[in-house]
Amino acid sequence: MAPSLLILTDFFLAATRALDYATNLAGPLGARLVLLHVRRDSVLDPEMFTGSLSNLNKEAIALALSSIAGNLSVPVVAEVGHGRVAYAVADAVSRHHPTLVVLGRPDTEATPDELVSTTALDMLRTAPYPMLVVPHNMPTTRPPRRVLLAVDGEPFSLGQHAGAIRHLLAALHAEVTVLHVTETATAAESAAAALEIVQRTGLTTDLVSPVRTLSITAPAPAEAILQVARPADYDLVVLIARPRSFLGELFHHSVTAQVVLHSAVPVLVLPAV
Structure with a gap:
């Protein structure tokens, strides 16, 4: 089975940067992409993925994922998870066994570290797995060397x-x-x-x-x-x-x-x- 990269997306800028970066990684690896969007539908959700949550309905999410997948140059499958992001990612990891989980880092420079609760940090605490974190302001998406x-x-x-x-x-x-x-x-x-x-x-x-x-x-x-x-x-x-x-x-x-x-x-x- 070809290797895969699991990409977390909420359709905001940081996630788009991460997807671009992962797409460029997939080429040299011969990997496929697993595109995961998590619907934050818990009223007790304490996380801050991008600073503002996507409130798209099911139809809009399906359309957005289909549009993204159709424009990629590498094989891709798209999925929708529910609830807390860290647990939805852990579930996807258990099924796809990706080489890496890839996600974007939103702009939190103006926020004290003690108040930041990003998805990356929560995932490391909940289900440690190889993880690539891409800054929201990455100037280039070429594969790293x-x-x-x-x-x-x-x-x-x-x-x-x-x-x-x-x-x-x-x-x-x-x-x-x-x-x-x-x-x-x-x-x-x-x-x-x-x-x-x-x-x-x-x-x-x-x-x-x-x-x-x-x-x-x-x-x-x-x-x-x-x-x-x-x-x-x-x-x-x-x-x-x-x-x-x-x-x-x-x-x-x-x-x-x-x-x-x-x-x-x-x-x-x-x-x-």
């Missing part, structure tokens, strides 16, 4: 997702730079240790370009990652998110959350097992 892989210096495993992510990086002909932000170790020691950890996972096994390393000393890892991951230098940031990153009460203060909320380039979050 310059990849910044940020690691924390501790061994990790991606479990069942390792093979699919390795294939993704190879299909994109990715030029990977492994970044480790440290407070104490020397740059040379830190870079070598971080590279060895990544190589053990097999993620970089099929890459043609040599993997580069970068180690910087900084007290705040999230800020350091955001400073390095400039659009002029990188097309994609990859984060390894451990369970403690999205299960704790202070999730909004985690490195994962801060980078997802503020990165100028798309962020691929890979939950470690």
Whole structure:
């Protein structure tokens, strides 16, 4: 079966950016798209997907999905879910087993992090799965090639997702730079240790370009990652998110959350097992 990418859409700008980006990813991967719209029909729905909810009726939603699917250059199926987004996505994932869940990040820069409750963050807490978050103001939708892989210096495993992510990086002909932000170790020691950890996972096994390393000393890892991951230098940031990153009460203060909320380039979050 061909791989698939699950795209979450509410027909607003951020979702359109994410769909464009996913369509360009699908080509190199030979993937089909699963387009999912979730009707937010719960009166207790606490989420904020785009800052304003789509209130289209069933007929309008069906027409919009059909129009979008008809204009795409890759195979696509469209579905409508109901209720809380995170649970609807988990249901779709269980049936389609996509390589990634792709969604747009709305404009929340004027809102304090503690008050932001985006779909991406809620999904990480509810059903962690490889997730690509595309900023609403992405200037380009070409497939990413310059990849910044940020690691924390501790061994990790991606479990069942390792093979699919390795294939993704190879299909994109990715030029990977492994970044480790440290407070104490020397740059040379830190870079070598971080590279060895990544190589053990097999993620970089099929890459043609040599993997580069970068180690910087900084007290705040999230800020350091955001400073390095400039659009002029990188097309994609990859984060390894451990369970403690999205299960704790202070999730909004985690490195994962801060980078997802503020990165100028798309962020691929890979939950470690």
